[in-house]
Amino acid sequence: MDNQRRDALKAGGGLGVFGLLAAAGLIKPEMAFAAWNKDAFDAKTMDAALAAIGAGKPADSADVQITAPDIAENGAVVPVGVVSNIANTEYVAIMIEKNPAMLAASFTIPAGTLADVQTRVKMGQTSDVFAVVKAGGKFYVAKKEVKVTLGGCGG
Amino acid sequence: MSMNRREFLQVLAVAAAGGMTLHSDFARAAQGAEKLYDLPPFGNVSLLHMTDCHAQLLPIYFREPNVNLGVGSMLGKAPHLVGELLLKHFGIAPGSIEAHAFSYLDFSAAARTYGKVGGFAHLATLVKRMKASRPGALLLDGGDTWQGSGTALWTNAQDMVDACKLLGVDVMTLHWESTYGAERVKEVEENDFAGHIDIVAQNVKTTDFEDPVFKPYVIRNINGVPVAIVGQAFPYTPIANPRWQTPDWSFGIRDDEMQQAVDAARAEGAQVVVVLSHNGMDVDLKMASRVTGIDAIFGGHTHDGMPAPTVVQNPGGKTLVTNAGSNGKFLGVMDFDVRDGKVVDFRYKLVPVFANLLPADAEMSAFIDKVRAPFLEKLAEPLALSEGLLYRRGNFNGSWDQLIVDALIAEMDAEIAFSPGFRWGTTILPGDTITMEHLLDQTAITYPWTTLTEMSGEMIKTVLEDVADNLFNPDPYYQQGGDMVRVGGLQYSFDPNAAMGKRVDNMTLKGRRIEPGKTYKVAGWAPVSEEARDSGPAVWDVVAGYLRSQKVVRQITPNMPQLVGMEGNPGMV
Numbered sequence: 050m051d052n053q054r055r056d057a058l059k060a061g062g063g064l065g066v067f068g069l070l071a072a073a074g075l076i077k078p079e080m081a082f083a084a085w086n087k088d089a090f091d092a093k094t095m096d097a098a099l100a101a102i103g104a105g106k107p108a109d110s111a112d113v114q115i116t117a118p119d120i121a122e123n124g125a126v127v128p129v130g131v132v133s134n135i136a137n138t139e140y141v142a143i144m145i146e147k148n149p150a151m152l153a154a155s156f157t158i159p160a161g162t163l164a165d166v167q168t169r170v171k172m173g174q175t176s177d178v179f180a181v182v183k184a185g186g187k188f189y190v191a192k193k194e195v196k197v198t199l200g201g202c203g204g
Numbered sequence: 205m206s207m208n209r210r211e212f213l214q215v216l217a218v219a220a221a222g223g224m225t226l227h228s229d230f231a232r233a234a235q236g237a238e239k240l241y242d243l244p245p246f247g248n249v250s251l252l253h254m255t256d257c258h259a260q261l262l263p264i265y266f267r268e269p270n271v272n273l274g275v276g277s278m279l280g281k282a283p284h285l286v287g288e289l290l291l292k293h294f295g296i297a298p299g300s301i302e303a304h305a306f307s308y309l310d311f312s313a314a315a316r317t318y319g320k321v322g323g324f325a326h327l328a329t330l331v332k333r334m335k336a337s338r339p340g341a342l343l344l345d346g347g348d349t350w351q352g353s354g355t356a357l358w359t360n361a362q363d364m365v366d367a368c369k370l371l372g373v374d375v376m377t378l379h380w381e382s383t384y385g386a387e388r389v390k391e392v393e394e395n396d397f398a399g400h401i402d403i404v405a406q407n408v409k410t411t412d413f414e415d416p417v418f419k420p421y422v423i424r425n426i427n428g429v430p431v432a433i434v435g436q437a438f439p440y441t442p443i444a445n446p447r448w449q450t451p452d453w454s455f456g457i458r459d460d461e462m463q464q465a466v467d468a469a470r471a472e473g474a475q476v477v478v479v480l481s482h483n484g485m486d487v488d489l490k491m492a493s494r495v496t497g498i499d500a501i502f503g504g505h506t507h508d509g510m511p512a513p514t515v516v517q518n519p520g521g522k523t524l525v526t527n528a529g530s531n532g533k534f535l536g537v538m539d540f541d542v543r544d545g546k547v548v549d550f551r552y553k554l555v556p557v558f559a560n561l562l563p564a565d566a567e568m569s570a571f572i573d574k575v576r577a578p579f580l581e582k583l584a585e586p587l588a589l590s591e592g593l594l595y596r597r598g599n600f601n602g603s604w605d606q607l608i609v610d611a612l613i614a615e616m617d618a619e620i621a622f623s624p625g626f627r628w629g630t631t632i633l634p635g636d637t638i639t640m641e642h643l644l645d646q647t648a649i650t651y652p653w654t655t656l657t658e659m660s661g662e663m664i665k666t667v668l669e670d671v672a673d674n675l676f677n678p679d680p681y682y683q684q685g686g687d688m689v690r691v692g693g694l695q696y697s698f699d700p701n702a703a704m705g706k707r708v709d710n711m712t713l714k715g716r717r718i719e720p721g722k723t724y725k726v727a728g729w730a731p732v733s734e735e736a737r738d739s740g741p742a743v744w745d746v747v748a749g750y751l752r753s754q755k756v757v758r759q760i761t762p763n764m765p766q767l768v769g770m771e772g773n774p775g776m777v
Contacts, residue, residue, distance in 0.1 A: 116460075118456050119456075119457060119679075119681045119682050120440055120443055120682060120684070121443075122440075122442045122443055122447065122454060122455065122456070123442070123447060128454075175704070194682075196673070196677075196682050198443060198670050198673075198674060198684075199666075199667060199670045199671075200443045200444065200447075200732045200733075201444065201445075201624060201671075201730065201731070201732040
């Protein structure tokens with residue numbers, strides 16, 4: 050088993066991932082706020098959230114892949130990943146339709162970077178999860194249903 | 205000890221002679237036993253498969269379901285066939301010993317005729333016999349082995365760990381094992397199993413960095429052929445069972461990683477790749493259609509005793525999907541003919557383990573006696589006489605669960621009771637005495653606490669709808685593989701084909717409609733949330749108290765929902 054990441058983080062002590070990366074000079078604290086889009090994060094409907102990021106009505110794309118569990122093990126921390134195979138992907142957003150605020154995360158992808166992002170999102174109930182991708186000035190979307198259940202009763 | 209064919213037939217003859225006082229059908233069955241157990245060897249790679257024995261060390265009765273509905277693309281296909289339709293589909297003669305093994309038909313009478321099934325001492329005899337005729341054969345265990353009996357619970361699964369080593373299990377995967385806690389599983393893997401049994405599970409990863417928790421697969425050489433066994437643990441363990449028992453493990457189906465594991469095993473030289481799976485059969489069938497390069501998936505979890513594999517086409521070729529029943533009732537025997545680096549032909553049989561036809565293995569018998577000795581008095585306590593048949597398995601209430609919810613309502617002064625849709629649990633024949641051991645067969649889990657909750661009518665519907673979708677979602681990947689939650693007190697109508705949230709309707713309590721805003725006293729057990737630990741007395745204590753006061757349990761008619769749109773479904777009689 051490869052425990053290098055774990056050991057590296059342990060060596061980082063109490064700094065946590067963000068602190069460690071910041072300490073290593075990989076990201077500057079202000080970068081985390083550079084792309085903050087208040088309207089988008091406050092949006093209460095999918096249309097409003099899409100409008101706030103300028104996506105309008107994005108086209109469905111099979112080149113955008115969402116990795117997420119079919120049934121969430123813990124609605125409080127659902128791992129969601131997005132890979133965009135569309136050339137010149139510059140932006141990736143993750144939206145949860147049934148959440149009180151739709152936009153869960155957005156990522157700015159620097160030119161020449163593989164568009165492969167992962168995060169954890171909170172989900173209160175079963176919902177479609179949307180990955181919205183901007184590439185070459187156009188928007189694309191893919192979705193996957195993630196079920197959030199009460200649990201129990203398994204055979 | 206291994207047995208050659210002649211010795212085996214001799215012990216069969218002795219067993220048959222011992223059965224002379226039984227029903228004449230049994231005598232006929234004994235004569236037919238040579239056919240049942242004398243499988244001619246085939247090919248050069250053999251794998252034996254057991255699954256979901258649920259810690260049943262001794263022979264038991266187990267009634268197969270008369271309700272096992274399939275919806276959507278699963279309608280009318282294996283495993284969603286019951287009774288005569290199942291027999292017809294698999295070409296099994298009605299009234300035969302196989303018909304009794306694979307179906308619920310005429311269960312009580314046939315069970316009296318043919319006797320109990322399973323039991324590790326009898327299974328051991330069959331395993332030795334198969335290994336003797338199939339040199340190099342491996343024994344695979346699909347999991348749900350450590351849970352389901354009083355002795356497994358009280359020994360912290362040690363009885364089953366030792367029994368499996370003695371039985372000669374080579375490779376296993378997991379589900380209920382995890383309810384003993386992550387530390388216990390790793391302790392067994394690293395100590396008891398070291399050098400004996402490999403635990404494989406490609407789909408169990410750490411929650412933080414997704415590092416593998418177990419080996420994804422092992423490669424074993426069988427008669428010069430490298431054979432990979434890839435593990436697939438139950439994908440929804442932290443949802444169906446308490447997450448706090450494995451807080452650092454993440455599961456899931458993980459098709460992509462399954463494909464990677466299969467490809468890696470092939471790249472390592474495996475000429476045969478099989479998956480030892482606890483997905484449940486519908487999930488296995490879908491996985492077989494998407495992942496390529498698997499020769500066979502040996503499945504469990506859904507307790508479907510399937511006499512023949514389902515052959516699934518996928519872009520890479522064909523994959524066989526089997527499911528080997530439960531409670532030690534069957535042993536799957538797969539023979540592959542491997543030539544020029546690939547499987548060219550196969551033979552498969554799911555062999556029923558009839559305790560009266562397979563003599564007990566002496567070594568295993570001695571072990572079982574020893575491990576049970578400290579608990580015999582407690583296990584043997586008679587609780588009540590059962591006038592009717594008590595069984596659990598089926599999509600909706602069985603009579604055993606009806607008894608449990610009746611007991612919860614009476615003992616806890618509740619209006620409604622829920623009991624989980626577990627598929628394990630042995631069967632009691634009419635006129636037999638219910639002992640503490642039988643009650644524990646239905647209830648022995650590591651989170652047995654009862655709960656009494658004030659629940660709104662709206663919440664009750666939410667609970668029913670949530671479980672219903674886990675059973676009847678048209679996409680198997682969104683199912684969890686249990687049966688519908690068992691309900692006492694409450695009547696309802698149920699449309700399995702409806703969309704999520706719209707299957708349950710017409711909920712009534714004693715003839716009155718359930719009101720969404722009103723609260724009701726609801727009893728239950730097996731809570732999965734950590735906050736509910738020690739919420740109330742263990743369910744077996746509550747039900748035992750009820751049975752002792754009843755003394756006699758009358759014939760029970762299970763509370764069935766009024767089903768909508770299921771006319772003519774081959775999964776129901």
